[in-house]
Every structure is written in C-alpha cells, then in structure tokens.
Amino acid sequence: MQATLHQLRVFATVARHRSFTKAADELNITQPTVSSQVKHLANILELPLFEQIGKQLYLTEVGEALLGTCRDIFDRLENFEMQVADFKGMKQGKLRLAAVTTTKYFVPRLLGSFCATYPEIDISLQVINHQQLIQRMTDNEDDLYILSNPPKDINLEIHKILENPLVVVAKSDHPLAEKHNISIQELNGESFISREAGSGTRRAIQELLNKHKVAVRVRLELGSNEAIKHAIAGGLGISVLSQHSLFAKELESELAILDVREFPIERYWYVAYLSSKQLSTIAQTFLEYLLEQSQF
Known part of the structure; x- marks a missing residue:
C-alpha cells in the first residue's frame, strides 16, 4: 500500500468529523485537496472508504478497518517520539485526557503540580458528561479517562484514585x-x-x-x-x-x-484506559503520578 502519512491523516480527520469541509478547516487545506487525498487512498485499495446517504457521510467496512489502522499507526509514532525524548533525558510531548464534569473541582490541581514537574508536556483536557466521555472512549480518542462510573461493556484497565461521596x-x-x-x-x-x-x-x-x-x-x-x-x-x-x-x-x-x-x-473516582491500548511514555508517567497521589 503506497500511502503517505499525510494521506492517512487527512483520511482520519475526515472520518472523525464525518465531513470533508470540517476536515479541510482543521487541516487548513482546501476541500478539493482533502477529496483528492481520500480518493487516492480509495484508488490504492480499489474499494470505497466512505458512502454518503442523504447529507450524512458514513465509513464503509474497509473505511472502518483503515481508521483503526491509522489510529494504531499514529499512537505508535507518538509513543516513539516520546520515547526518543525520554532517551534524551526529557519528558515532553502531549497528554490527552478526558474527564467528566465534576472532576473540574480537583483535576486542575493535579495537573498543576504535574505540569510544574514536567513543563515540556502539553495537555489536552476534555471536560464532558459521562455519555460523551464513553463515546470518546469507544472511539479511542484519548490516553486516559477520569470518571466515577466506568462502563462494564468496554474492556478497561481501571484504578481507584479518590473518594467521591x-x-x-x-x-x-x-x-x-x-x-x-x-x-x-x-x-x-x-x-x-x-x-x-x-x-x-x-x-x-x-x-x-x-x-x-x-x-x-x-x-x-x-x-x-x-x-x-x-x-x-x-x-x-x-x-x-x-x-x-x-x-x-x-x-x-x-x-x-x-x-x-x-x-x-x-462512589469513587477512577482513572481508566483501554486494555488494548499501549500507553505512551507521557500517559504512563501521568498514570504513575496519579497513583502516587491516590488515597488507595
């Protein structure tokens, strides 16, 4: 498969937004360029990646499979970049967190002391309700999740970190x-x-x-x-x-x-991540930090 990383990123962005227009806006390129890159991938595979029903864009079966492969590739590349930084004696990169709304009363304090220790780490924190967090978890959009009611139908690694009466x-x-x-x-x-x-x-x-x-x-x-x-x-x-x-x-x-x-x-607060996920160096560092701060 002679596809470039750029083409895969374009495809993954379209798949996430279910929109060529929104993907073009995010990537700061033109919509025809986005369409061309996706079409090139489809031509390589000789199978369509999307189908449009009415105004809604849907992934085909092969599109879903390619999206899973893209996520795995990007996660591995990001982890490798962080490992390189670690080899150089640095902790730098990006940590992606999602947390339910009530955590805003204590998560910022945890992040503050963590960032003071590792100032080169950038953090993306999504504060959303439980239902939205479960959707992000299903889509494997983040490294770690902080919530009080972990779902039983998703295979997770879960650690108790704080009481939540x-x-x-x-x-x-x-x-x-x-x-x-x-x-x-x-x-x-x-x-x-x-x-x-x-x-x-x-x-x-x-x-x-x-x-x-x-x-x-x-x-x-x-x-x-x-x-x-x-x-x-x-x-x-x-x-x-x-x-x-x-x-x-x-x-x-x-x-x-x-x-x-x-x-x-x-009730309790938990930190969780997908059992199948290979945590990045940054995510593993933050997980260990949370567990050190834990009451348990």
Missing part, C-alpha cells in the same frame, strides 16, 4: 436542614433538581431512590453542578451532588448538606 444538598433554610438522621422516605414528593440525561451522578441517585421506593418531583434538569447549586440557593428544590462540587466558598452560607440516611452514596 454524593450528598443531599438543600437551601440552608430548608425545613430539613436542622434535622438529623432523616429517613430517606422524607424526600418523597420533594422538588428536585436533576443532572441531565447521561450523567453518572443522575443514574446513581435514581438507582438508590428506586431501591427505597422514593419518588421526588423533578422540577429542573440542569447540565452543570454550578447551575444546580445556584438553583438550590434560589429555592427551586433539593439535589444530590458530589461533595467535591461543594468545595467552592461562593455559596457556602446558602447551602446545607442534609443528614439523610442512606447518604452519602459511596
């Missing part, structure tokens, strides 16, 4: 705020502020409420812990949040953690 939070003047040892049944009928569909926190809460036959009245669905905290402070209802999200002092006097039995929900 989920607590019931209400406005400080809520009638339950002064009570102790509250039965979970007292949450029945409460106005509730929920995370968006796809959130791991939402799923864990719903499982516990279902188990105890508790039905809350979902008044709002919001996509961030910050929005939920402000909604609680505004008197719109109660919610269940990661205790890590309450570290900020901004609303401390306006919020209260309720002493509800069955809470906190015991």
Whole structure:
C-alpha cells in the first residue's frame, strides 16, 4: 500500500468529523485537496472508504478497518517520539485526557503540580458528561479517562484514585436542614433538581431512590453542578451532588448538606484506559503520578 502519512491523516480527520469541509478547516487545506487525498487512498485499495446517504457521510467496512489502522499507526509514532525524548533525558510531548464534569473541582490541581514537574508536556483536557466521555472512549480518542462510573461493556484497565461521596444538598433554610438522621422516605414528593440525561451522578441517585421506593418531583434538569447549586440557593428544590462540587466558598452560607440516611452514596473516582491500548511514555508517567497521589 503506497500511502503517505499525510494521506492517512487527512483520511482520519475526515472520518472523525464525518465531513470533508470540517476536515479541510482543521487541516487548513482546501476541500478539493482533502477529496483528492481520500480518493487516492480509495484508488490504492480499489474499494470505497466512505458512502454518503442523504447529507450524512458514513465509513464503509474497509473505511472502518483503515481508521483503526491509522489510529494504531499514529499512537505508535507518538509513543516513539516520546520515547526518543525520554532517551534524551526529557519528558515532553502531549497528554490527552478526558474527564467528566465534576472532576473540574480537583483535576486542575493535579495537573498543576504535574505540569510544574514536567513543563515540556502539553495537555489536552476534555471536560464532558459521562455519555460523551464513553463515546470518546469507544472511539479511542484519548490516553486516559477520569470518571466515577466506568462502563462494564468496554474492556478497561481501571484504578481507584479518590473518594467521591454524593450528598443531599438543600437551601440552608430548608425545613430539613436542622434535622438529623432523616429517613430517606422524607424526600418523597420533594422538588428536585436533576443532572441531565447521561450523567453518572443522575443514574446513581435514581438507582438508590428506586431501591427505597422514593419518588421526588423533578422540577429542573440542569447540565452543570454550578447551575444546580445556584438553583438550590434560589429555592427551586433539593439535589444530590458530589461533595467535591461543594468545595467552592461562593455559596457556602446558602447551602446545607442534609443528614439523610442512606447518604452519602459511596462512589469513587477512577482513572481508566483501554486494555488494548499501549500507553505512551507521557500517559504512563501521568498514570504513575496519579497513583502516587491516590488515597488507595
């Protein structure tokens, strides 16, 4: 197969975006050039790499196979570049991380001290919800993933790094705020502020409420812990949040953690990566750093 690395990168970019136009924009080349490079690859293979149905572009079976090969090639090249830097006594290159939204309360601190030790490392951090992270994981887009609810249907290497208790939070003047040892049944009928569909926190809460036959009245669905905290402070209802999200002092006097039995929900933060993935030198270095900082 007489294909160049440039042609493979062009193809992989089109496959990622499912768009020739977006690939051209990212690569800063013209759309006809992108089309020409992809066509050349297809001619070499004597098989089509894409098919268009309506306005949507799809990979063919051989296109999917080539994309997997491209990812393997690029990962190996990147790892080799990092190994060369390592041989020279340097740690430099790029680390690709994806983490669920609540990790923004502690991951930046971890990254700060890591970057101080290895200033030549560039970090790409995607902070997204659980569902989006699982999609990136399925597509093998990152080196490491930080999340609280690892999927069971993806073959992963998983390490526990930090406790992540989920607590019931209400406005400080809520009638339950002064009570102790509250039965979970007292949450029945409460106005509730929920995370968006796809959130791991939402799923864990719903499982516990279902188990105890508790039905809350979902008044709002919001996509961030910050929005939920402000909604609680505004008197719109109660919610269940990661205790890590309450570290900020901004609303401390306006919020209260309720002493509800069955809470906190015991959860943990994990660092994970695909079992089949050969970690780069940089990713391995960051993994070892996380495990050294771990509570476990």
